[in-house]
Amino acid sequence: MLHALIAILAFQLIGETLARALPLPLPGPVLGMVLMLAGLVASPRFAALVRPTAQGILSHLSLLFVPAGVGVVGHFATLGNQTAAIAVAVVASTVLAIAVGALTFAGVARLTGSRDD
Amino acid sequence: MTDFADIWSYLSQGPLLWLTATLVAYAAGDACFRLAGRAPVVNPVLIAVALLALLLHLTATPYATYFEGAQFVHFLLGPATVALALPLFDSLPRLRRALWPVLAALVAGSLTAAVSALAIGAAFGVDATVLASLAPKSATAPVAIGIAERIGGSPTLTAVLVILTGITGAVVATPLLNLLRLRDWRARGFAVGLTSHGIGTARALQVHPTAGAFAALGMALNAIATALIAPFTLSLFQ
Known part of the structure; x- marks a missing residue:
């Protein structure tokens, strides 16, 4: 859970940094989503690590x-x-x-x- | 003895009270949604927002005070957007098989969202700022606000329109798509995510996992598409 949370926040952080550093029309979290997708494709172990935490955050997406x-x-x-x-x-x-x-x-x-x- | 007013003034200053209130209001909205047999009209977000707005009004609490507590929930929108990579990842094999439908629906849906909103706004004679704020309203909030600022819209009004578009889509999608007799969960999810961004995606995830994954894809792709087409569609109505 701790490592999964770090991974999700780190992808958002990289996304936010890229969104400001490059002239892209996308917000940081959307770039973070694209990067995280690349990470999931690259490593099945990573997918298994983040799955429970990601599902937990998404289970009440409407609340947010x-x-x-x-x-x-x-x-x-x-x-x-x-x-x-x-x-x-x-x-x-x-x-x-x-x-x-x-x-x-x-x-x-x-x-x-x-x-x- | 400390009286109620003292306790209230202490609690109303910290984040605990309004964070709890936000979760309780949503739990109440979700309970109503379940009691109503998951009828889409009984939208949990809409109920929670109405309850909290009423509570803030009755207690004369400014939104800034409320947000001190609610910001912890609001902050999770960013990590949740990143986490949407998971349902997308799970659907990658079926996404590859749906490349042409995805691209066609993206262009058609994104253009329809912007052009129809602008045409109706222009027909009613709304002013230029409102028109520029209407153009990007189907994109996810941070993207829509960024686009609106660039084409002469109001960031605040855009945020309002984005949320209203999201809630409208979440409420109308299921009855509308049933009426059209569409049974393809990919088509249903993609159209809702494209039009109603995160709020629509949240709704699609409740309905069907495939619809949820395609809604996340629709939201992500329309963020890009809207940034590209909004300046062009707006120029048609100026």
């Missing part, structure tokens, strides 16, 4: 968004008289993007014979 969500409530006032327009734009574009993304995936999967088994 609660503090930011509470912050959002306080900012509703800043939306002002454009609130309705913004709400429609957010909800409609989210519904459309999920539908288009999923239908495109399924359609192209059928065309290219990509099955999940």
Whole structure:
């Protein structure tokens, strides 16, 4: 658990450092995820080491968004008289993007014979 | 004897009270979610946020004070993003077999998210700052905020829009995808992660492990795609 935690934090630290040192449009944690993926591919032993801790952190991933969500409530006032327009734009574009993304995936999967088994 | 007001003023200054409150509120939200037979409308994040917002309002507690305690939970977002490499790793063999669907869905979904939000915003005549904040809202929060700053949006408003997009996606995804009769967990997960970043990915992980892995992939790839296409899509509406 200790070593797994060190590994995860170290990958994030390297990711944060690279994100600031290089002109990349990605945030540190996403770079850290890519680096950690490379580490998992490179070593099955490493995968076995981090698995329980990584699964533990991910088991309540939704919880981690609660503090930011509470912050959002306080900012509703800043939306002002454009609130309705913004709400429609957010909800409609989210519904459309999920539908288009999923239908495109399924359609192209059928065309290219990509099955999940 | 110390009265209640003294105890309250002591506890409300430290991180313990609001850290505990955050976990309790989420546990309550999660219990409601289970009691409702895992109905997607009963979203645990939404319930926890509503409970805590109400509590902060009733006790006249500033958000900064709340965040002193909640920051320990908030901090874990970074390590959790890194940890998403694990479900991605577990799905690598099936990812290799889904290269073309992934690329096609990425382009189609990312463009749809940005263009439809901008088109609706422009149709309602929202101002330029709001428009620039709408463009990157499907990307994960730190990426979206960085993009919004570069194209003339407001970082605070972008953070609000990102969270709202995440919660909306987590709530609508299951009924919407059932309505479309899509049974491919890869397609379902990828679209939700692409559109609703980490909040959508968290939801997909609850539904199915394959959906969770493809959602993590969708989130990571759309962070890159949005950085590339947001300036272009915004220029169409200016």
